[in-house]
Amino acid sequence: MSTRKEGVYWIFAERCGLNDIPGSSSYDSYMKSLLICANGDNELTQAERDWIVGYASALGAPDQVVEKLKTYPADEADEDIDSVISRDAAANASRRYLVYDAIRACSADGEYSSGERETVTKMAAKVGVDAEIVKQIEEICTEEAKLREKRLALLFPTGSPL
C-alpha cells in the first residue's frame, strides 16, 4: 500500500468509522452533493467551497475529482441533489453524513447563520433527512465545536505554533 493510502485509511477509520476507502465515483457523487447542499439558493461562499475542496483532498479524493469541485456549478436547478447522491451506493448510504458535513462546511466562514440553517434543512429534506434529525446533527456540531475549542486551549496554552 502507498504511504498516501495508509493515511486515507486512517482518516476514514478515525473520522467516519469506515473499514474501507471509497472509490472515485463515491467521492464524485458525495462531494458534488455536498457542494449542492451547502450552496442551497446560490449562497455558497468561496470559503465554504475551499473547505469542501480541502476536505475532499484530505479524504484522499483523486486529483481530477478535487479539481472538478473547484468549478462545479453546484446548482440544484441543473443537477438535483437526490439524483447526484443516488449515483453511488456508498454516497447514497451517507445521506445524514452529508447533512453533517454541509453544516460544517457552512460554518467554515465562522458562522452557521439562520439563513444557512434554513438552506441546509431544506436540502436535507430533499435527500430524506427530516428537520428533527437535522436539529440533532446541529447539536452534535455545536458540541464538537465547543470541545475542539476546549481541547486547543488546553493543548496550545500559549497559542498555536504555526
Add this chain to the structure above:
Amino acid sequence: MSTRKEGVYWIFAERCGLNDIPGSSSYDSYMKSLLICANGDNELTQAERDWIVGYASALGAPDQVVEKLKTYPADEADEDIDSVISRDAAANASRRYLVYDAIRACSADGEYSSGERETVTKMAAKVGVDAEIVKQIEEICTEEAKLREKRLALLFPTGSPL
C-alpha cells in the same frame, strides 16, 4: 498548490487550528517522539504503531518520514524523548499535543489500560507535562470518544456503508 497540499492545510486547520503546515523536520521530530511516548517501557503494539504511521500519512508527512516510522525503534534508552522533541521548534511547542496524540494512539487497539496510562503519565513528565494536565487531556479524549460514538450512531443508523 497541489491538490494534496490543500488537504494537508485543511486537516491542520480543522484538527489543530494551525494556519500553516509543518516542514519535514517537524514531522520527523514530532512523530518519533510520539512513537517513543506510546512505546514507554517497550509496550508498543503493532496496532498502535500502525495508528501513528497512518496518522503521519494523513497529516501529509513526507513518504520517507512515514517509511522510517515503520521500523523506528522508539527506545527511550536509545534516544530520549526530550531531546527528540527539542530538535524542531514547532514540535517543541506541541508537547501537550504530543500527550494527547499518545493517548489516542494507545487507545487504537480498543483500550487505554491503566498500564498505558502510567506509561503516558511518566513520558509526559519527561517532556514537562505534569500529571494534572495529563488527567485533563485524558478527560477530553474520553469526551471526544463518546461524542464520536454518538455522532456515528446518528449519522449511520443502519451501520457504516464501507
